[in-house]
Amino acid sequence: MFRFLSFLLFPVLGYAGGQPEKWQLSFQQPASPLMEELISLHDMVFWIITFITVFVFVLLAYVCVRFSAKVNKKPSKTTHNSLLEVAWTLIPVLLLVVIAIPSFRLLYKQNDFSNIDMTVKATAYTWYWSYQYPDHENIEFDAIMLTDDELSEDQPRLLATDNPLVVPINKNIKVLITSDPTGVIHSWAMPSFGVKTDAIPGRLNETYFNVKEPGMYYGQCSELCGYGHGFMPISVKAVSEQEFADWLEFAKTEFANDKFKNDNIAAK
Numbered sequence: 001m002f003r004f005l006s007f008l009l010f011p012v013l014g015y016a017g018g019q020p021e022k023w024q025l026s027f028q029q030p031a032s033p034l035m036e037e038l039i040s041l042h043d044m045v046f047w048i049i050t051f052i053t054v055f056v057f058v059l060l061a062y063v064c065v066r067f068s069a070k071v072n073k074k075p076s077k078t079t080h081n082s083l084l085e086v087a088w089t090l091i092p093v094l095l096l097v098v099i100a101i102p103s104f105r106l107l108y109k110q111n112d113f114s115n116i117d118m119t120v121k122a123t124a125y126t127w128y129w130s131y132q133y134p135d136h137e138n139i140e141f142d143a144i145m146l147t148d149d150e151l152s153e154d155q156p157r158l159l160a161t162d163n164p165l166v167v168p169i170n171k172n173i174k175v176l177i178t179s180d181p182t183g184v185i186h187s188w189a190m191p192s193f194g195v196k197t198d199a200i201p202g203r204l205n206e207t208y209f210n211v212k213e214p215g216m217y218y219g220q221c222s223e224l225c226g227y228g229h230g231f232m233p234i235s236v237k238a239v240s241e242q243e244f245a246d247w248l249e250f251a252k253t254e255f256a257n258d259k260f261k262n263d264n265i266a267a268k
């Protein structure tokens with residue numbers, strides 16, 4: 001019953017953050033300010049669409065009954081009505097303007113890279129993601145999906161990786177996204193961050209996000225890239241600034257040998 005109600009109310013109900021839920025409809029709980037704005041724009045447009053649909057449906061039903069041949073034995077010769085014609089031209093124009101203003105503002109914000117705190121680079125391989133920290137001595141490691149046997153209790157199936165991308169909270173983090181030069185097109189998508197950007201061989205795309213709360217967040221490759229498409233998830237761990245500094249120290253020794261491995265894969 002609750003699921004049914006939540007379907008009716010889906011634009012106003014939130015879901016647990018960071019990952020998809022069973023029987024979930026609509027968006028994940030937003031984890032970044034950008035995703036919050038995307039959802040409020042969606043909700044605004046949703047109610048406008050609902051109003052128009054109901055209004056047109058009621059109008060049609062009224063016309064069918066009120067102006068049927070049965071009720072109107074002698075057909076009316078009415079043709080034009082200036083006021084009505086001006087109104088049904090102007091009202092849709094105004095509605096489009098109301099939608100366009102917040103829409104363009106948000107589109108601009110999604111591409112505004114003027115206030116970036118740090119950069120990471122995500123490279124797609126068949127079939128896993130590899131991450132690099134150009135601002136932090138080029139730490140580099142692969143993120144391989146955990147198999148069912150490797151999962152711990154709190155890790156979701158097909159979403160958890162052996163190494164998450166670790167980032168500090170409340171920072172604007174730019175992600176440079178590309179794909180293995182000998183590979184195919186993938187897409188780096190994090191639903192709760194409001195981010196989805198294609199990873200294309202030979203081309204460097206960019207996006208950014210800002211995580212508000214510490215925690216684990218999950219996404220997936222979102223471009224049909226081949227038989228391993230469903231098995232190259234993205235896991236992001238958002239931590240405090242101090243924890244991030246500690247992790248950097250750990251990562252410098254932990255992943256010291258990974259760079260060589262990645263160079264070899266790229267060279268193949």
Ligand SMILES: [Cu+2]
Pocket residue numbers: 124185186187221222223224225226228229232
């Ligand atoms: Cu892929």
